[in-house]
Amino acid sequence: MPPFAAGWHDRGVARAWLWTGRLARLCGAVGWSRRCFWRAVQRCPGAAVALASLAHERAAAGQGRAARGWQRRAVAAAPQVAAHHYNLGYLLEQAGRPAAAEAAFRQALQRAPALDLAWYGLGLVLQRQGRLAEARAALTENTRLQPFSPHGWVALATVCREQGQQAEADRLVAHLHGFEPQVARRLRQAWHGDTAQAVPGRGAA
Helix, strand or coil: CCHHHHHHHHHHHHHHHHHHHHHHHHCCCHHHHHHHHHHHHHHCCCCHHHHHHHHHHHHHCCCHHHHHHHHHHHHHHCCCCHHHHHHHHHHHHHCCCHHHHHHHHHHHHHHCCCCHHHHHHHHHHHHHCCCHHHHHHHHHHHHHHCCCCHHHHHHHHHHHHHCCCHHHHHHHHHHHHCCCHHHHHHHHHHHCCCCCCCCCCCCCC
């Protein structure tokens, strides 16, 4: 088989393994899906989607270090894809590495300035670093892009409160109450010493 034909064949086989792995994951066959993604990478080491899928599988299994390794390979294979940078940032954020996560989120935003999840993640890791003014700016952009998701509003109100701007924080919670009253109530309870979870979770892109 000519070299160019072999390359097309390998990519085709890798794509078939990738779709088989996705189907297996939808069916709950996690072990089989992982083997399929691995076979896709064996056929085509630069298959970024398969690499990212392996990262997802490892993260779901609680294997954070392995997940970050696979996700870095996905970034290297397709650096132009904003979602790969965002997912790496998310994994680094979960690992308690806010500075590294910040860099990944900024890489994602360079490629996709309207990626609201990356603005949200950036706001959270800036908040964790004590850079509240920058965090507030990032979370404000998140709420502009995603006005009906509670996550950004909760985080933005919390940052305002940490800045000592309780009136602005209360205004944001009142706005949140208009479309997510239960979340707004939980946040008010958390501010008054309640142990309920205030910030709803969010996942990878």
